[in-house]
Amino acid sequence: MTDEHARPDFAQLNGWDRPYEVFHRPEVPAYTGVTLSFCNRPLVEDPVELARKAPDVVIVGAPVDEGVSYRPGARFGPRAIRQASYTHGGYSLQLDISPFEHLSVVDAGDANVAPGAIDRGHAMVFRKVLEVARTGAIPIVLGGDHSITWPSASAVAEARHPHSVGIVHFDAHADTANDDWGVLAGHGTPMRRLIESGAIDGRNFVQVGLRGYWPPPAVFAWMKEHGLRWHLMREIEERGAEAVIDDAIAEALDGADAIYLSIDIDVLDPGNAPGTGTPEPGGMLTRELLRAIRRIVGKVPLAGMDIVEVSPPYDHADITAAAAHRCALEAISALAVRKRDGLPVRFTPSDATPPEAGQGVRATGAGG
């Protein structure tokens, strides 16, 4: 006879009291966890702790989209990219390596941006990426619109100075305009700002995947004048991605000590990446881009990387965010192969000064 006043034991009643194994980070499922980090890597937001840990690669979110010229939404990119994976990258079939067994990778969280303040956003992206790059780690920056490449690549170039940094830039668009409707810091202008400011030499700039109806010939004339090299999508159609990437690798190694890889996800065909701000039909296949990243990172010293223009509100079934996630993970796996094979991955900064606790780099500047 049951006592109707006894406390019920639903665990025992329903079998919820079984001795289940408890999992800890990073082994928990990729979609769980209060703080979402890339591939469930340790979240290390404090710059002093970051410098102490001295990881090989640091993920940084740059959720800025005030620079877009068409469809907004890339501010949601870092969060969407971090979560767009069923796996946290245990083993790469394509490269036959378990990347995180060779490479130390942490997630430093997002730059301290605020909505409606693009100048402040760029300053904060610069400070965050500089904090990372000054530790000797390779920053992999998740955008954000493409305007963040200006502060991000500037930070990498500053940290690596006097060594030179070149850029390999995958994009449907050249992003070398002087201004977007009078705006100097839009997502159509970052590459010109980088060259004009001296952060990157135009001769060390290689672009792949350009197509469509922008920019106009005058901008290409400026690019030619400054020594930029570019490969139209037409060239990939005629010669194949493999041959064009071979040329891009040779050009990237011609003059620069290390390469910053900038991936605008709109280099992919919109069928492969619908979730982006300025889709341009007729682009690369995801598999071509991922192979290109593995090959470039395998052959060229990497100084930094960004993956930008993922706009989750326009995405379908996470197609675009998943492709962007893999852009980062394929680079990480290729870096792991380099490290396993005894090639340098980290950089030894000549004049690295660890930032004070709780302070951004150059926190005395005129930030907002």
Ligand SMILES: [Mn+2]
């Ligand atoms: Mn772009």
